Amino acid sequence: MNVISICFISFVFLFIVSIMSFLFSLYFLMNDFIYYIEWEVLSINSCPIVMTFLFDWISFLFMSFVLFISSLVIYYSKEYMSEDKNINRFIMLVLMFVFSMMLLIISPNLISILLGWDGLGLVSYCLVIYFQNVKSFNAGMLTALSNRIGDVAFLLAIAWMLNYGSWSFIFYLEFMKNNFESGLIGGLIMLAAMTKSAQIPFSSWLPAAMAAPTPVSALVHSSTLVTAGVYLLIRFNYLLVGNELGQFLLLMSGLTMFMSGLGANFEFDLKKIIALSTLSQLGLMMSILSLGLWKLAFFHLLTHALFKALLFMCAGAIIHNLMNLQDIRGMGGLILQMPLTAVCFNTANLALCGMPFLAGFYSKDLMLEMVSLSYINSFSFFLFFFSTGLTVCYSFRLVYYGMTGDFLCFSNYSMNDDSWLMLKSMLTLLFIVILGGSMLSWLMFSSPNMICLPYHLKLLTFFVCLMGGLFGYFISIYSFMFFNKSLDYYLFSFFMGSMWFxxxxxxxxxxxxxxxxxxxxxxxxxxxxxxxxGGQSLYQYLSDQAIFNQLMQNNYLKIYLMSFFFWIIFVLILMFL
Structure with a gap:
């Protein structure tokens, strides 16, 4: 079977299943259905081995988004990876990755979640080292070993769940609330989720995983690997609300959001800037989740998946056209060279910033207003709003370096939008990015939320975004005026750009x-x-002793006479003493 048919069959299958899953999610949401399916795999001496699946509107909706984005990524890969001789292997790895995510989404049981969880970790390692070089191997090892910490925490949580008689945590969440075991299990699950979603102090693997092919990055950073931790905590949200675990998660995720936003403003690698923006949005989801607003976190998880996949696809098209150049300082004037790609890129960037009526606006604005309404301390409040300003800041910096000005790469090099297969994927996603946020908000929140805030708090989000955009624009144009090129500046930029070391x-x-x-x-x-x-010295000593013994036993008369003579002298000395 040739390459085109494998890509096309995978694309069609995933696309059809995603549409079906979306329709099921609507049906389950409207009728408030939950299906819990048990499948007895094996029974040995009346001990059943049971596989359990949980189907509700959350799992169906998330599955539809994952499958939709995966289908477009595979269609996109047909052209992006066309030079690769092993593209069949690549498509198979992506399909295994998606299957592991499906298993994680529909599992209400810690054992079956572990299968999907470890499947994601294993296949992500294979995809990160896909381009086999030293950088990829280092990044893959860092990714795998960072995630193993969370896997160990997950195994310990499985062991502690034995206290409840079953691993189906979905039955015990209300019952587990206020005892020691629940706190321990919640802490271990939170640790596992923090490693998978790259929160501080496990953040370093996420930008390193950019060594993977760009279609993989579009899939990993939008809806699969990094969102697995957030999705797990959405299922376990009862254990985090109103206790020290939630407060700790709020602090760590807020710092992650702040750190990644600062780091993206000092980064020049296109893919790493987008990866750091993913890290910032993951911090935002985790911190909203720690406040008990799990539905809002899920809403932002879905809208973020759309525009982040589009952002990575556009970055991949730009890198593909620039002969694998990823430094934004070598770009410029792309809006004239690649107008369709630039339109998709800028729309995704504006959705990330929270531009009104795009996908990101409906979730981000609602979240920040709920934060203003919540009972949190000043430091967390500052982290939320300042990090939002930083998001707009690095987005405008990216637009300034990439889209405006003159083309800075090659003097006689022309780019174009001829990659029609990649464009079809991007334009399909562009349509959903524009309409997806409003559609999801109408679906998920059946009655409109009335958030009554003072005038200055209501306008604070708009003001912070405006200031962040202006600062990002001016810092790009007048960077030589803002910072003197002294040793202190270089140390500061190195500290910020390296994610606080x-x-x-x-x-x-x-x-x-x-x-x-x-x-x-x-x-x-x-x-x-x-x-x-050791062995060599012992061998030498025994060899010397053997030679001496052999010498003593050679029946030489003079040796016997000399021995007799020394023996007589020795006896005489003893007698006279």
């Missing part, structure tokens, strides 16, 4: 001392004392 702490910081101890052990033991006391 987190990648170095995660890699060199965690491995330096074990490697140093290993070096000392080799020098002092393997190449030190063991050289004198």
């Amino acid at each position: 987190m990648p170095f702490i995660s890699t060199l910081g965690s491995i330096y001392f074990p490697l140093l101890i290993g070096k000392k052990m080799i020098k002092s033991f393997d190449q030190g004392w063991s050289e004198f006391l």
Whole structure:
């Protein structure tokens, strides 16, 4: 079967299933249905092994979004990965990735969630190292090992769930609220979700995972791998509300949002800027979730999946046309060279900023108004609104460097919008990005929310976004005036641009001392004392003794006479003493 048919069949199948899943979600939402299906796989001596599935409007709606984006990504990959000889293997890996996510979404049982959870981790490693070079291998190892911490926490949560007699947590959430085991299980699940969704201090793997092909990044950063932790906490939201776990998650996710927003303003790699914006939005979802507003977090999860997938697809088309250049300082004037791609890119960027009536506006504005209405401290309030300003700041910086001005890459190089398969995927997603937010808000919130706020708080979101956009524009134009190019500025920009040194702490910081101890052990033991006391030294000593014994037993008369002589002298000395 040739490449085109595999891509096309996968695209058609996923697209049809996504439409069916969306229709089911509407039906379940309107009728308030929940289907819980148990399938007995095996029964040994009256001990059943049961597979359980939970179908409700949340799982169907999320599945429809994941499958829709995956189908467009596969269609997009047909042209983007056309030079790859192993594209069949790539499509199979993407399908395995999507299947693992499906298993995670519909599982109300910790064991079956673990299957999908580990499937995501394993296949993500294979996809990150897909372009086999040193950078990819390092990024893949960092991704895999960071996520293993969460996997261990998940296994411990499975062990502690034995206290309740079943791993189907969905039955015990109301009952589990206020005892020790529930706090421990909630903490372990939260740790697992923080590693998968890359919250501080596990944030360094997410920008490193940009070593994967761009279609994979569009899938991973929109609706699959990084959103798995948020989705898990949406299911476990009862255990986080009104206790120390929720407060801790609010602090960590707020700092993640702030840190990634600052880092994106000092970054020049196109894909890493978009990855850091994903990290910022994940922090926003987690922090809203910690306030108990799980429906809002889910709403933003879906709208963010749309515009972030479009943003990565546009970035991939730009990188593809620029012969794999990813530095935004080499771009410029793309709106003249690639008008359709630029329209999609700018629309996705405006949706990310919360431009009115695009997908991001309906979720972000509602979330920030609910934060203004909530009972939180000043520091968390500052993190929410300042991080929103930073989002607009780096988005406008990206538009300034990429879209305006002159083309800075090659003197005699022309780009075009001829990649029609990629454009079809992007334009389809563009249509959903424009309409998706309003449609989802009408579906999910049947009655309009009345949020009564003072005048200055009502306009605060608009003011913060406006200031962030202006600052991002001016900082791009007059960066030489804002910052003198001194050593202090370079140290500051390096600190901010390196995610507060987190990648170095995660890699060199965690491995330096074990490697140093290993070096000392080799020098002092393997190449030190063991050289004198080990196998080689023992062999030499025994060889010397064998030679001496052989010499003593050669029946030489002079040896016997000399021995007799020394023996007589020894006896005489003893007698006279």
